[in-house]
Amino acid sequence: MSAGGPFRAIGIAGTGVTVYRKWLDAVSDNIANINNAAPTSGEAFRARYVTAQAVDYGSGTGGVQVGGIELGSGEGRLVHEPDNPLADENGYVRYPDIDLGAQMGQLMMAQRAYQANISVVDRAYDAYQAALQLGRNG
Template identity: 95%
Template sequence: MAGPFGAIGIAGTGVTVYRKWLDAVSDNIANINNAAPTSGEAFRARYVLAQAVDYGSGNGGVQVGGIELGKAEGRLVYEPNHPLADEKGYVRYPDIDLGAQMGQLMMAQRAYQANISVVDRAYDAYQAALQLGRNG
C-alpha cells in the first residue's frame, strides 16, 4: 500500500485497534466497583493484544491479535454489611488499578487521535492530487 491510500488503510487499522483498546479500558473502569460473592468470579479486566500485520513490509498495519482477561480471583475485601458478603464478611472485587487504567486510557486516546489525524492528512493529500489532475 503506497501513497495516500496506503496511509489511509494502515492508519485505519490503527484506528480500529485503538478503538477496541478504548472500549476495553472503559469497560474495566465501569466495572471496577462490581462486587461478587466469594463463591463466584470477580469481573475480569480486558486487555487488548495488538499484532502487526505483515511486519516489516510496510503494507500491513495492525490488528487485534486477541483479548487477555484479568484474574478471576480478583481481590477479597472485608465488608460484613455488604449483601453479597460470605459468612466471614468478605466480598470479591475485580483486581483493577484505576491509576493504571487511566494511563492506558490516555495512551489509547492519543494513539487513536494520531491515527485519525493521519487519515485526515492522507485524505487531504489525495484531494489535493485530484485537484491538480483536474486543473492540469
C-alpha cells in the same frame, strides 16, 4: 507520495484506529467495572487487555490488528463488607484487582494513539483531494 500512497496511508492508519478503539473499549469496560462486587463463591470481574499484532510483519504495508483479548485474574481481592448483600458468611466480597491509575494511563495512551491515527487519515484524505484538484486544473 507514491502511487496509492494516500490510500495506503488511510488503510494502515485505519487499522490503527480499529485497534485503538478496541483498546479504548477494553479500558473503559475495566474502569466501569472497577467497583463491581461479586460473591466469594464466584469470580471477580476479569479485566480485559487488548493484544495488538502487526499484519505482514516486517513489510510495513499491512498495519496492525487485534491479536486477541487477554483476561485478568478472576481471583480479585477480598474486601470485608459484612453489610453488602453479596457478602459470604464471614462478611467478605470479591472485587476486581484493577489499578485505576494504571487504567487511566492506558486510557490516555490509547486516546492519543487513536487521535494520531485519525490525523493521518485526515492528512492522507487532504493529500488525495489536492491531487484530484491538480488533475482537474491540469
